[in-house]
Amino acid sequence: MEPLVILSQLEQEYLLRGIEASLKVHDPRSFFLWTQGQLQALLPHDVMVGLQFGPHGELERLECWHGTVLAAPALDHLCSRAEGLALRLARAWRQGPARPAVSDLGCSERDGVLGGFQAELEREGYGNVLVHGTGETGGGETVFVLLRLPLRPGARHGYFLELLLPHLHLALLRLGQGTPVAADLARPMSGRELEILRWVREGKSNYEIACILGISDLTVKNHLQRIYRTLGVSNRTQAVSRGLSLRLLDRAA
Structure with a gap:
């Protein structure tokens, strides 16, 4: 009580x-x-x-x-x-x-x-x-x-x-009634990170992304870990949601 x-x-x-x-x-x-x-x-x-x-x-x-x-x-x-x-x-x-x-x-x-x-x-x-x-x-x-x-x-x-x-x-x-902007991030996202995030949004696995981009699975995984830290998230779903709110995926398309 x-x-x-x-x-x-x-x-x-x-x-x-x-x-x-x-x-x-x-x-x-x-x-x-x-x-x-x-x-x-x-x-x-x-x-x-x-x-x-x-x-x-x-x-x-x-x-x-x-x-x-x-x-x-x-x-x-x-x-x-x-x-x-x-x-x-x-x-x-x-x-x-x-x-x-x-x-x-x-x-x-x-x-x-x-x-x-x-x-x-x-x-x-x-x-x-x-x-x-x-x-x-x-x-x-x-x-x-x-x-x-x-x-x-x-x-x-x-x-x-x-x-x-x-x-x-x-x-x-x-x-914070305005739309969040990418300037809120601790550092800018690289072109490769944005590209990977776009493929994550499309539901691609690490292996599929690696094949599409011609890189290794480990490289994709390392990029994702940096993406998570930059966006302040801990998984793929959260990363996509955060990327959409910051309009990052619009620029990556």
């Missing part, structure tokens, strides 16, 4: 102010100011990562907001679209029960959804972590990862995030 959380009058006021402020979020700057302002009253944190997944589980977008300076290596470790820490935390949450997940340094228990990340979180200095998402919405899913919470997260913080989640989700969507 979930613990009952009753908001104090001050917390209710903070919540209302946070929701009202979310209605004015329409650009990256106002989103950052909102997360560093009104949201901090209920959910104090140093770093927040928002991840949008497509209908097939492919990562479509990753945004990071932080009130403290993150060195380039630390930012890459956290926000890499291939196997960054935030992406792995989000995937772990998606595989667990649809409720807020926590990992706090003051807890001796290392089981649960995020238990396997405890040592890595401690090593990277991220401290207490709170993760929650929308679940499947028909068009995909959004997950938010909050790191370096100064207080040990529990049912109360999870409830706050659950209440604010729809407003975080809608605000994030408003930041």
Whole structure:
């Protein structure tokens, strides 16, 4: 049975102010100011990562907001679209029960959804972590990862995030109403990679693609692994879906 959380009058006021402020979020700057302002009253944190997944589980977008300076290596470790820490935390949450997940340094228990990340979180200095998402919405899913919470997260913080989640989700969507573009990628796709991705879309196996292009199966496999890393996906279906959303396959045809 979930613990009952009753908001104090001050917390209710903070919540209302946070929701009202979310209605004015329409650009990256106002989103950052909102997360560093009104949201901090209920959910104090140093770093927040928002991840949008497509209908097939492919990562479509990753945004990071932080009130403290993150060195380039630390930012890459956290926000890499291939196997960054935030992406792995989000995937772990998606595989667990649809409720807020926590990992706090003051807890001796290392089981649960995020238990396997405890040592890595401690090593990277991220401290207490709170993760929650929308679940499947028909068009995909959004997950938010909050790191370096100064207080040990529990049912109360999870409830706050659950209440604010729809407003975080809608605000994030408003930041990206335009069509995704290939410039969102960490590097441009090569002509050969686009060619292979087009044949994957046609349902060709690695062997068939190798025969068509006059290369070896191993070369096709290596190209696909680079394609997956560049697109931030983990399989053929996700790669095709991501390629279509970025209009890469139009240019490859």
